[in-house]
Amino acid sequence: SQQGEEDPQALSIQEGENATMNCSYKTSINNLQWYRQNSGRGLVHLILIRSNEREKHSGRLRVTLDTSKKSSSLLITASRAADTASYFCATERSYNTDKLIFGTGTRLQVFP
Amino acid sequence: DAGVTQSPTHLIKTRGQQVTLRCSPKSGHDTVSWYQQALGQGPQFIFQYYEEEERQRGNFPDRFSGHQFPNYSSELNVNALLLGDSALYLCASSTGTFRGYEQYFGPGTRLTVT
Numbered sequence: 099s100q101q102g103e104e105d106p107q108a109l110s111i112q113e114g115e116n117a118t119m120n121c122s123y124k125t126s127i128n129n130l131q132w133y134r135q136n137s138g139r140g141l142v143h144l145i146l147i148r149s150n151e152r153e154k155h156s157g158r159l160r161v162t163l164d165t166s167k168k169s170s171s172l173l174i175t176a177s178r179a180a181d182t183a184s185y186f187c188a189t190e191r192s193y194n195t196d197k198l199i200f201g202t203g204t205r206l207q208v209f210p
Numbered sequence: 211d212a213g214v215t216q217s218p219t220h221l222i223k224t225r226g227q228q229v230t231l232r233c234s235p236k237s238g239h240d241t242v243s244w245y246q247q248a249l250g251q252g253p254q255f256i257f258q259y260y261e262e263e264e265r266q267r268g269n270f271p272d273r274f275s276g277h278q279f280p281n282y283s284s285e286l287n288v289n290a291l292l293l294g295d296s297a298l299y300l301c302a303s304s305t306g307t308f309r310g311y312e313q314y315f316g317p318g319t320r321l322t323v324t
Contacts (some may be wrong), residue, residue, distance in 0.1 A: 132314060138298055138320075140214070141253070143312040186252050197243065197266050198313060202250035 104204040112209050117174040119127060119204040121187035122167075128190045130163055130206045131198065132172050144172075144185075149192070179210045212237060214303050214316035221324045223291050231286040231319045235303030241265075242284040244276060245300040247287065253300055259284050288321075296323045 121130070129148045135143040139160050147154045147163045147170070149155045154161045160173040174181055188198040217236045223229050235242050241260045243307035245253035259278035278284045282303075288295055298320050302313040 133315075138247075138249075138318075140300060140315040140317040141302075141313075143314070146312055188252075197255045197258060197268065198253075198256065200245075202252050 104185070104201045106204060107202070108207070110207045110209065111177055113177060113179055115177055115208075117177050117181070117206055117208070119172045119185050119206070121170045121172070121201050122201075123170075123187070123188075123189050124168065125200075126192040127165070128192050130170050131188045131190075132159075132161060132170075133188060134185045134198075135186065136202075137183075137210045141186065146180075164209075174206075177208045180207050182206060182208045212299055214314050216299075216301050216316040216319050219317070220320045220322075222324060224324055225291055225293060226311060228287065228289045229291060229321060231299050231301075231321070233286070233301030233303075233316060234281065234283045234313045235301075239303035239305050239314065240248075240282050241304045242278060242282065243302045243304070245287045245302065246270070247298040247300060247318070249297070256286070261268050291323045293323050295307070296321060 103122050106142050111117055119129045127149055129146055132144040134144055135141045145156045145159055145161050158175045163170045183205045186199045186200050186203045214236050215230045243258040245255040247253040255268040256270050258265050262278045274290045275287045298318045300318045301316045304311045304313050
């Protein structure tokens, strides 16, 4: 079963624009992670935010977490064509740990 | 430093057959997890191995089994293949448990069942 739902399912933007993806989940969590996947290949870890954190930055990435709303957002600033990929949120629940539950993903296309 | 490696890259099997997929974790990692990713979906957790034992299992039938070797490498076995088993199978490694640690994923094995 999927824990998270990403929104939107697909997003198309021009290079230089910002891209925002949202993730909602169902149960209380220890942490939430964002991953990128290029063309059905392996996933690359982008950023991890713990349940007691509200915002985290890494380069052009900004992640927010609102545990009261059970939601997170990933912002990619000044997007590049190379950012074209699918983005997934994954949660480690506060009970039944030791496994990640992935969302359904957002497909981002950045046009040059 | 080699990352997570998986073999084979692609595999075609027929219904009813059995398949074995292999994974070598990133150097220094002792925990291996397997995921199934159907086309257009997010990865689904199959199971996790630590210290050669299955520690956690997702909602997958007993046809899916695994093994971890003393060198931390792992195998995923699927028996009595069904068409619905066609997917990308991802292996991820980490150190210790998931609690606050990122997963390092391999490139995956694409299994096609005909």
